[in-house]
Amino acid sequence: MIAVLDALRDFPDVHVIAEGAPEVHGRWNGRRLLLVSWSGRNWRAESWASLLTGLAGYARAVPLRHPDRQWTVSDPQDAFGQADA
Numbered sequence: 001m002i003a004v005l006d007a008l009r010d011f012p013d014v015h016v017i018a019e020g021a022p023e024v025h026g027r028w029n030g031r032r033l034l035l036v037s038w039s040g041r042n043w044r045a046e047s048w049a050s051l052l053t054g055l056a057g058y059a060r061a062v063p064l065r066h067p068d069r070q071w072t073v074s075d076p077q078d079a080f081g082q083a084d085a
Helices: 002-007 076-084
Strands: 016-018 024-028 032-038 043-049 069-073
Touching (some): 024 076, 032 076, 069 076
Antiparallel strands (some): 016 024, 024 032, 043 069
8 A cells, every 4th residue: 555655646645445355545645644444343544644754665664653643434535534624
């Protein structure tokens, strides 16, 4: 997911979906990363602000730091709306 979002960095706020187990939705706008994944019982949203190195490093071996915010949503679209609020 992160490698795809980094490749699309010239197209901020593109909603990318990785189907599989678990399904993951993501959006990156150069300032904030939002990932929404199915946790088996509900959708878990996580957001990171001000990632200093962008996403390229996280697409490889560098782990993401703990998210700035985590919350549960009814579906991924709700997470995108709440992150923008």
